Structure formats: structure tokens, C-alpha cells
Amino acid sequence: MKQSVLIAGLGLIGGSLALNIRDFEDITILGYDTNKSTLDYSKMNGIIDEAYTDFEEAVKLADICILAAPVSITVDLIHRLNTIPLTKELLLTDVGSVKTLIMNAASKLNSGKISFIGGHPMAGSHKKGIQAAKKQLFENAIYVLSPTENSTEDQLATLKKLLAPTKCTFLILDSEEHDEMTSVISHFPHLIASSLVHQAKNWQKKHPFIPKLAAGGFRDITRIASSNPSMWRDIFFQNKDKMSVLLEDWITEMQQLKQLIDSGEKTKIETYLTQAKDYRDGLDRKEKGAILSFYDIYVDIFDQPGAILKVIELLAQFNISIKNIEILEIREGITGVLRISLQDKNDQQLSHAVLTKHNYETVIEE
Ligand SMILES: NC(=O)c1ccc[n+]([C@@H]2O[C@H](COP(=O)([O-])OP(=O)(O)OC[C@H]3O[C@@H](n4cnc5c(N)ncnc54)[C@H](O)[C@@H]3O)[C@@H](O)[C@H]2O)c1
Numbered sequence: 613m614k615q616s617v618l619i620a621g622l623g624l625i626g627g628s629l630a631l632n633i634r635d636f637e638d639i640t641i642l643g644y645d646t647n648k649s650t651l652d653y654s655k656m657n658g659i660i661d662e663a664y665t666d667f668e669e670a671v672k673l674a675d676i677c678i679l680a681a682p683v684s685i686t687v688d689l690i691h692r693l694n695t696i697p698l699t700k701e702l703l704l705t706d707v708g709s710v711k712t713l714i715m716n717a718a719s720k721l722n723s724g725k726i727s728f729i730g731g732h733p734m735a736g737s738h739k740k741g742i743q744a745a746k747k748q749l750f751e752n753a754i755y756v757l758s759p760t761e762n763s764t765e766d767q768l769a770t771l772k773k774l775l776a777p778t779k780c781t782f783l784i785l786d787s788e789e790h791d792e793m794t795s796v797i798s799h800f801p802h803l804i805a806s807s808l809v810h811q812a813k814n815w816q817k818k819h820p821f822i823p824k825l826a827a828g829g830f831r832d833i834t835r836i837a838s839s840n841p842s843m844w845r846d847i848f849f850q851n852k853d854k855m856s857v858l859l860e861d862w863i864t865e866m867q868q869l870k871q872l873i874d875s876g877e878k879t880k881i882e883t884y885l886t887q888a889k890d891y892r893d894g895l896d897r898k899e900k901g902a903i904l905s906f907y908d909i910y911v912d913i914f915d916q917p918g919a920i921l922k923v924i925e926l927l928a929q930f931n932i933s934i935k936n937i938e939i940l941e942i943r944e945g946i947t948g949v950l951r952i953s954l955q956d957k958n959d960q961q962l963s964h965a966v967l968t969k970h971n972y973e974t975v976i977e978e
């Protein structure tokens with residue numbers, strides 16, 4: 613018999629999961645969202661099979677439900693489940709970036725029919741909404757799962773099977789360790805990115821030309837400041853205590869750095885930078901981890917129509933699969949740099965050889 617999987621919240625994450633789950637022919641995907649045009653778009657593009665504007669109606673039909681709305685709404689929906697009379701067993705999961713409040717709400721589920729396993733794919737984007745959804749979003753990423761007392765090993769296996777098309781690697785964590793680790797590696801960096809943008813904006817009053825100077829470095833480090841503000845507001849407040857501890861750490865670190873800069877101790881500054889570089893480079897070399905690790909090559913290209921296509925075509929001729937491609941900087945009339953992420957060292961070296969042979973300036977990050 614066909615199973616029904618309900619995705620509640622069809623934005624970037626819910627939509628991307630739906631695009632993976634639709635690989636299974638024996639699953640009907642039900643979609644619930646408060647945004648009518650999101651539902652229409654999802655239905656029209658075959659991302660879901662059936663659209664619902666009423667959570668109660670949809671969840672009663674589901675065997676599995678993935679809560680993929682903003683974290684505060686996810687908590688509300690879990691509370692609401694206590695008022696909905698279910699007639700069949702439900703395996704419930706979520707994708708929220710902060711886990712403790714969600715897991716607390718789930719621990720109060722009083723219907724004997726619901727089993728909850730917390731979830732969080734460690735991949736995403738600064739974009740939001742169904743139109744930003746893409747199937748490959750989670751490839752090679754870590755997918756954190758937090759089983760609970762009322763979930764079984766079989767249900768964990770069912771969930772992993774459902775999520776297998778994402779090509780994620782699963783990691784079991786409890787909510788406390790999850791929230792502490794993600795506060796360091798995901799949530800706090802967002803706060804800093806936004807603060808850097810504010811700093812630049814303030815200095816712009818004195819130097820109106822500042823935004824024009826924003827090159828690769830500023831753009832790289834502040835990309836995530838363009839993320840969805842209401843989603844991040846929820847994350848910061850749900851992980852407030854941990855954010856506060858990290859801010860204290862950061863302020864102490866900045867004070868120490870200020871002392872170093874003021875003292876003019878060049879060797880110590882260089883050591884500080886070298887230690888950071890070594891750690892960052894080490895993250896990239898890992899096959900799998902908190903930071904997506906691909907084998908990158910950097911290719912210089914000219915600002916000409918078709919320049920990127922030529923590079924892609926060359927790699928395609930050698931059957932090289934591109935995992936990600938990014939234009940790091942390209943301004944009118946000058947060369948820019950393409951960062952191409954490949955799946956393994958062989959493809960990285962082959963790409964380097966092919967592009968160099970065709971007179972491209974290509975650099976491999978060792
Ligand atoms: N964006 C990321 O990088 C990322 C990564 C991993 C996990 N997450 C988590 O995924 C969840 C969704 O984030 P997103 O980036 O997909 O956001 P999004 O804004 O792209 O999508 C959220 C969707 O939820 C819908 N929604 C809002 N209120 C609703 C309600 N009351 N009932 C039903 N649907 C409702 C919206 O209409 C929208 O379609 C969040 O909990 C977030 O913490 C986000």
C-alpha cells in the first residue's frame with residue numbers, strides 16, 4: 613500500500629526534501645503550507661501530489677510527517693498535535709535549526725500514536741521559499757537525527773530510508789549537544805556576518821564609496837547576512853543562552869586581538885592568522901563534515917559571453933561531474949575567478965590538467 617508523507621512548510625528545506633522523496637514511487641507526498649501560491653507552485657510542478665491548507669486534515673492522512681516550517685511554528689504545530697484525534701500511527705520529524713525547544717515540545721506529545729525523531733539537515737542557503745528548493749541541496753551534508761524515548765530503531769531506519777535520496781550522512785546527537793555545536797558553527801557566524809555589514813554601513817557615512825570596494829572577501833564572509841531575517845530571529849531566540857555565552861567569548865577574543873594590534877606584535881598576529889588558516893584548511897580537506905568539503909579548483913575567466921559555458925563543456929567532455937560552481941568575482945571587462953567544486957581528488961586533478969592544457973590559469977587549493 614502507498615505510504616503518505618506530509619511535509620508541513622514547503623519552503624527551501626521542505627521543498628528540497630520533497631524533491632528527493634518523490635524518487636519513491638510508492639509514496640504520496642502531501643503538502644501543507646499557509647501560503648497558497650507556494651502550494652499551487654508545488655502542485656503545478658509535481659513537487660507534491662496533494663495540497664492542503666488545513667494541517668489537521670492533512671496530518672490525519674499521513675504515515676510520516678516532516679515539520680519544515682520556521683522553528684517557532686514547528687513548536688506550535690507539535691503542541692497542536694495534542695488536540696488532533698489521529699486514527700493511525702504517525703512517525704513525526706522536523707528540520708529545525710535549533711532542537712531543544714522542539715524536543716521539549718515533542719516530549720509532551722500525549723497521543724500514544726505519535727513517535728518523534730528530531731532532525732536537522734546541516735545544509736541550506738541564504739535563499740528562502742519553494743522557488744529556491746533544489747534536489748541536490750543536501751548532497752554530502754550531515755543530517756542530524758535525534759531519536760527520542762518513544763521512537764524505535766525500526767522507525768529510525770524508516771526515516772533514514774526516506775531521506776536516503778538526499779545523499780546526506782546521518783549523525784545521531786542529543787538536542788543539547790546539537791544546539792551547542794550549531795551555535796558555534798552555524799548560528800553565531802550569522803550574527804557576526806550581520807554585524808560586519810552594520811559596521812560597513814556605519815563607515816559608509818564617512819566614505820560613501822565603501823560599497824563599491826566590497827570585493828570577494830567581504831562578499832564571502834557576509835553572504836549569510838542576506839539570509840531570511842525572521843528565520844534567524846527565531847534561531848537566535850531559541851538558542852539565546854548559547855548565543856550569549858559565545859558573545860562573551862567573542863568580546864574577550866576581540867579585546868585580546870585589539871591588544872595584539874595595538875602592541876604591534878607582528879609575530880603574534882601572524883601566529884594567530886596561521887593557526888586560523890591551518891584549522892580552516894583542515895576543515896576543507898575533510899571528506900565529510902560541518903563544512904561541505906569538495907575538491908575545489910579556481911579558474912581565471914574573462915568577462916565574455918559564454919566564458920563559463922566553455923569551462924563547463926570542457927569538463928563535461930571528460931565526464932567530470934561538477935558538484936558546485938561559483939563566480940567569486942567578475943567585474944566588467946576584467947578577469948574573474950570561478951570556484952569549481954568536484955567530487956574527488958581524481959576529478960580535481962583531471963580538471964586541472966584539462967583546463968591547463970586549454971590555456972586556463974587554474975589553481976588547486978592544497
Ligand atoms: N534555510 C536554511 O539554511 C536551513 C537549513 C536547515 C534547516 N533549516 C530549518 O528549516 C526550517 C524551514 O526553513 P526554510 O529555510 O525552508 O524557510 P522558508 O522560509 O524557505 O520556508 C518556510 C515555509 O514555511 C511556511 N510556513 C510559514 N508559516 C507556516 C505555518 N504556520 N504553517 C505551515 N507552513 C508555514 C512558509 O510559507 C514557507 O513556505 C526552519 O525551521 C529552519 O530552521 C533551514
Ligand SMILES: O=C(O)C(=O)C[C@]1(C(=O)O)C=C[C@@H](O)C=C1
Nearest residue numbers: 709733734735736737738798836
Ligand atoms: O549556507 C547557508 O546559507 C547556511 O547558512 C546554511 C546553514 C549553516 O551552514 O549555517 C544555516 C542554517 C541551518 O540550520 C543549516 C545550515
